[in-house]
Amino acid sequence: MPKDRHSLLTNSNIQLPIRLHFQIEICYILYLRLNSGGYFLMIRVRFAPSPTGHLHIGGARTALFNYLFARHNNGKFILRIENTDRTRSTDEYIETIIEGMKWLRLEWDEGPFRQTDRFDVYRNYVDKLLKEGNAYYCYCTPEELEQRRKEALAQGKSPKYDGRCRNLTKIQDSRFKIQEKNPAIRFKMPQEGQAVVDDMIRGKVVFENDQLDDLIIMRSDGTPTYNFTVVVDDVDMDITHVIRGDDHLNNTPKQIHIYKALGHEIPLFAHLPMILGADRTRLSKRHGATSVMAYKDMGYLPDALVNYLVRLGWSYGDQEVFTREELIKYFTFENVGKAAAVFNPEKLLWLNSQYIIKSNPEELADMVMPFLENAGIIQKGQNIDRQWLSKAIKTLQERAKTLVELASSLRYYIAEDVEYNEKAKANFLNEKSRALLSELKDSLTPLSDFSASSLETIFMAIVEKHGIKLGNLAQPVRVAMTGGTESPGIFEVLEIVGKEKTLKRLDKAVKAIKGGN
């Protein structure tokens, strides 16, 4: 296996078109297969969230692309928790992130690893850099640095670190140590030449090294920082492809130099375009729900959310709806776009309705239970005939866009009684319909086969007898049965509600009209 697989990709100094670049990458993989006696590159990717908040839409999309890329290539997907910021990271957030990943079925192969468990590893690498002259102690205080940054910005200058501790003499250094100043440790960034990021989405992105500053890799309290730990972990975990948000593109040249200082080959990168809110700024709480679990609570199906998220930046011709298997089969970075995407809740809602239509009623019955409890339609632990519930759900599938809506429509099937919508009552429960409702009730009373088809026969007989349209009978019945004017076909509704409750509700409607007048 060649030591520097990257040289194959970076030797050419022309700007490669992306797709050509891609072909080279594929050739490279084939090359490995051919030249390594059956061994071929095992793709290893990771999702590395910081537990300073819930799993949000953007993070979930990043996780999803990592997952799909790994599965498509029979590689490994690793979950790593980046919690070196101990002041903001919490275990609760670690749990909710894991919960979100599980809900979306983004199964990982290794981990979750926590960076806080790996501090000795980072310490070793820091010592190595220090010993080899690639890092140095910095005695500037955060306050001083903040002050200088402000000044530079005010003067319209770059807020880059001025490097004043970079070349301290041994004497100066030990003088500071005697003063018991706790130093941070900075990485010595090359100041000449360029760093080239090899990106699967954007091609080669060139940065001038003199733009880069000596970043802090270890805080004065001895904890390591992100740009350092991310490289150490990716090296340690043999990550071959770093797939993450666009907002990290600017960090990448710095990380590349750390890879080099560590003597490790550089992975391939994929910087995904951002997800924006309706105002085209970075998606945040201001734009509505951003946490994945909030969508669960709003009655979205995980597969619908996954399907929506994948289409933010990725496409496969004109296809909109994908099974998980199709996603894995079709996913490549060749079809990932470069432009940021606006999160559109309406399209997500449409996809969700499509997924509800496609689902088995039995599956929906399971999924809707918590929502029924939440809405107080059934009590916790209350027994409910699943077969009957599935039948009821079947009539509602194409009418409910979320599980919340589904639960709420289920109310008139399950509850003992219904409450009338005022407008519906005024429009349909009147003197004219009273006789029809009463007649229907009488016709239904002796009926033993309470099925939709035999109910239809009875309805049609009444309609014909009076020379009216079916709607003239159906709408008042609908109000009597559901309290409102919208429902599945009236015969199905009656069949599912059942004879006993149907008669009761018809009776109540007739009485309501009498009482009302």
Next chain:
RNA sequence: GUCCCCAUCGUCUAGCCCGGCCUAGGACAUUGCCCUUUCAAGGCAGUAACGCGGGUUCGAAUCCCGCUGGGGACGCCA
């Protein structure tokens, strides 16, 4: 201020690499019609986009340059 990224309907996108099959396709939303016991679902039709300016070329959404616009990054955050 500096650096980086991006640019097709209101939104997600196809087409761009390899210029002509583009009178720019699909989807969401929206409007109208059909179906219909209501509401949906479904079907059909409509409105709607290559940011601007220069090149290159017989020919540019597609290649090149500039501009404009948008986004992101510049932490002892990740």
